[in-house]
Amino acid sequence: MIRVELPYHLQTLAGVESEVTLTVDGVVTLESLLDALEARYPMLRGTIRDHVTGRRRPLVRFFACREDVSHDPPEAPLPEAIATGAEPFLIVGAIAGG
């Protein structure tokens, strides 16, 4: 089970608490994790990755095990601690407040 922490605006949009849990079949990568997140919460499509290009939105960042993985290749495996749920995967608005 994978744990994902969402920023506040996406929590309210999806109607969830800060952390959601997902199941991903196969290798856990940025791409497969986000695919699973959007499949479970389709109202989030377009809010993390651009609807048309599929690329990460510019002011969204991803963190895994205290490392910024925002610029990692989408198909790169995420750390084991993310895949097992020992650590949450963080989706963060690049600047707080506003």
Added chain:
Amino acid sequence: MSAIRVLVGTRKGAFILSADGGRRNWSVEGPHFAGWEIYHLKGSPADPDRIYASQTSSWFGQVIQRSSDGGRTWEQPGPDHSGQVAPPGDEASPPVPQGESNKFAYDTSEETGRPLTTHQWYDGTQHPWEFTRVWHLEPSLTDPDVVYAGVEDAALFRTTDGGRSWNELAALRSHDTVAAWMPGAGGMCLHTILLDPKDPDRIFVAISAAGSFRTEDGGKSWKPINRGLRSDYMPDPTAEVGHCVHRLAMHPSNPGTLFMQKHWDVMRTDDAGDNWREVSDNLPSDFGFPIEVHAHEPETIFVVPIKSDSEHYPPEGKLRVYRSRTGGNEWQALTDGLPQKDCYVNVLRDAMAADSLDPCGIYFGTTGGQVYVSPDGGDRWSMIVRDLPAVLSVEVQTLP
């Protein structure tokens, strides 16, 4: 007895203000979509309980929300909250995955679209066309499932399935002047959509800073309608496009007459935009953003003068609505109930509206978070609410 519902979009959510026809005792409900920018909400003239909202964020993009019960509950248009795809439909209404309601993809198809080109950037270079947000939603006058959306970078979209999916009317973006369109201070937004109640194929739009455009064939072709405008900040002040039009207004009984608040100048046309003339005359400043027409008097119009393009607040710190009963040129300051000292708020382009009661009520919201009402056509004003987030848009619904 009639009732009034005022739909207020702000920097940090949406609010709904309600009153009976007397328009004195108001309830304030909200915020809906707390923390998100709500650029615009508007109800369907064909079904007032159907309301659409543009929820947007520089971080998380564009979301379209829809209510079918007058704003009490909201949903992203789709099959339901938990499912991924809509129920099977017929060929005319194929299933639409939930989440597609937020997708505004420029139509670049060979069949109906146009290639993505560039427009002029602030520094004069060319800049790629990029979708940012929906500025304005204009529901059809007759069908609650049909809505037009004006977006940044400038384009016109339409849904025919209640907001589940959106398709661009791409001919506008293919006009041979697009390389000369440029963003205003707020971005290159299509912010005004006027539907001609007497001719469903005629639509007027306005873009900052490109100007006004008209289609006579339901969006298949567009014509710039900017003759008579003069913008001294441009190398050619009377160019065909490039004018920073802030807002257009129309009275439904007379759709050939349009009123315009431009970056500077208040203008009118009586030939559907083919020729404009200035009607600013005795205004203390002819800079401003909104312009509105009285519901029952097609020649009575309202503006809120702002000091200048650099100082976005009322002249002399006095918040004054100006009314002309002659379709321009002869303007009267309306001050009763409005702050007449130390007031430095702005009123944005989509933040003024008129109800259709008799006497007509006029409403506007400010960047200071106040929403004002005049239940007597502008003579006397009172504050409905004073401490909302900065107001981006105000629409009013007159309910039976």
